[in-house]
Structures are given as C-alpha cells and as structure tokens.
Amino acid sequence: MAINRPYRRPSDLPAVIPVFPLAGVLLLPRGNLPLNIFEPRYLQMVDDVLAGDRVIGMIQPRLGPDGPDESERPELAEIGCAGRLTGLQETGDGRYLITLTGIGRFRVVAEEDGGTPYRRCRIDAREFAADLVPNRGEDAVDRQRLIATFRAFLDANGMETDWDAINRASNETLVNALAMLSPYGPREKQALLEAGDLATRSEVLIAVTEMALAREGGDPGSTLQ
Incomplete structure (x- = not known):
C-alpha cells in the first residue's frame, strides 16, 4: 500500500508517537498490518492520529524469562516499528478496521506521562535510518x-x-x-x-x-x- 507522505530521514518521523503494545504482532518497513480496533482508548488514538500525522508505533510488551509482560500496563520493549495509518473502515458497530504501513523502526527514549488514555513514547529512529531506503540490502x-x-x-x-x-x-x-x-x-x-x-x-x-x-x-x- 502506497504512502502519500515520504519519510526520507529519521527526523521526518514525529519525536513523540502513540504506541500500541501488542504481543506477538510484528510490523516491518513497507509491510501492511491489518488491525481490528475496538477498545475505547485505541479508538480515541485512531481519531487523534487521523487529525494529526497518522503515525502509530507498534511495540511488544517487554519479554522476560517467562514471556511477555502481561500486566495491565506492561513494560515496553526497547524497539518497535512506526507505521502510517493508510487504511480505515468503520464497521457500524463501534469498531475500526485499520491498516498500518510500516515506515521504520525506532528505539524508545522515554514514555510520556499522561494526557491521553493511550500510551505515547518519545522515540529515536536514527540508528534505523536504513529502514527508510526501500529494498536496501x-x-x-x-x-x-x-x-x-x-x-x-x-x-x-x-x-x-x-x-x-x-x-x-x-x-x-x-x-x-x-x-x-x-x-x-x-x-x-x-x-x-x-x-x-x-x-x-x-x-x-x-x-x-x-x-x-x-x-x-x-x-x-x-x-x-
């Protein structure tokens, strides 16, 4: 799926993005990830990014010896992948069916405090600048x-x-x-x-x-x- 806005350098990504912690789900550069959004906090997240830069970070809960953190507010992995919201369908029963198209990976610098029911992180994508070059390697x-x-x-x-x-x-x-x-x-x-x-x-x-x-x-x- 094509992206209307080009991302040519890490600085083209927002410094702070909403993140969607989801164990066992992987987004990679230029890959397309369909998601079924139904929790109120993530419905608001989708509404907010539609009014903004349309970028959401997919990230897994931190992995421990026994697997991912399954607490209500899990610690996050250090590395995730930013995606642009490129598709959205309203289902009529309060859900969104969305598609994220991968942009590039990021490292979490810090989690932002409060302000939204969903989580937001300050990110640094500089070490993954090669992700922004299609077909590299x-x-x-x-x-x-x-x-x-x-x-x-x-x-x-x-x-x-x-x-x-x-x-x-x-x-x-x-x-x-x-x-x-x-x-x-x-x-x-x-x-x-x-x-x-x-x-x-x-x-x-x-x-x-x-x-x-x-x-x-x-x-x-x-x-x-």
Whole structure:
C-alpha cells in the first residue's frame, strides 16, 4: 500500500508517537498490518492520529524469562516499528478496521506521562535510518534458501500459497511479509524485528522455521540444502 507522505530521514518521523503494545504482532518497513480496533482508548488514538500525522508505533510488551509482560500496563520493549495509518473502515458497530504501513523502526527514549488514555513514547529512529531506503540490502538475501524453507513449512503443515505472487515479490517484500505472517511467538517476532539488516532477518526466519520443522518431526536437512 502506497504512502502519500515520504519519510526520507529519521527526523521526518514525529519525536513523540502513540504506541500500541501488542504481543506477538510484528510490523516491518513497507509491510501492511491489518488491525481490528475496538477498545475505547485505541479508538480515541485512531481519531487523534487521523487529525494529526497518522503515525502509530507498534511495540511488544517487554519479554522476560517467562514471556511477555502481561500486566495491565506492561513494560515496553526497547524497539518497535512506526507505521502510517493508510487504511480505515468503520464497521457500524463501534469498531475500526485499520491498516498500518510500516515506515521504520525506532528505539524508545522515554514514555510520556499522561494526557491521553493511550500510551505515547518519545522515540529515536536514527540508528534505523536504513529502514527508510526501500529494498536496501536485498541483494544479500539468499532467496532460494528462503523459498525452500517456506515450501518445506507449507508442505509439513498441508498448506498452499500463491506461488506466482511469491515469485513476483521483491526480496524485501518477501522477507518482511513472511516474517510478519509467520506463526511464531513474541520472542521470535522481536528477534525478527531487531535483525540488523534484511539478509540477517531472512537468516533468522530460516533458522526459526528449520527449528519448528525439526520439532514437528520433519527432515529440513533433506529439503533445505
């Protein structure tokens, strides 16, 4: 989904953004994330960003030894991804169906105190400036191995996909879409988010999928080499 406003440098992002803490949900640059918004505080958040810069930060609760913080007001992970609100549909029953398109990752500097029922954070995106350059580093992705891993996962789970669409997708689109759609837990999703570059994210995704196949009794070695 196209973004009307370009984000070419980290300073193009707002210094303070609303954040949506959600465990196990991943947004990546130029990926599209559909969300069903129904809690009053997040309905207000959507109304507010529509009247402003349309940027929302997706972030996971902080991960501890036993998983994500599940308290009413969880501590937040240090790194999230900012997205622009690019789609909105009113359902007629008080909900919004929205789409966020990923812009780039950020590090939380501090949480802002009060003022809104939803949470807001001061962010710094400078270390993730490369996220704002489309397709950067995609030539280093081992596309053949990634697709072979994906095929093995589908076969092991009796699933099908649109191979024409897969073959047409750029390496960036393929890696980020598969990472976002992957059925893995919060810890794996955070590792995919924090991967240093596209090729590293692809390698993390391959490794996690191979481990999942091994646990399920598959034989990834014969399929993925």
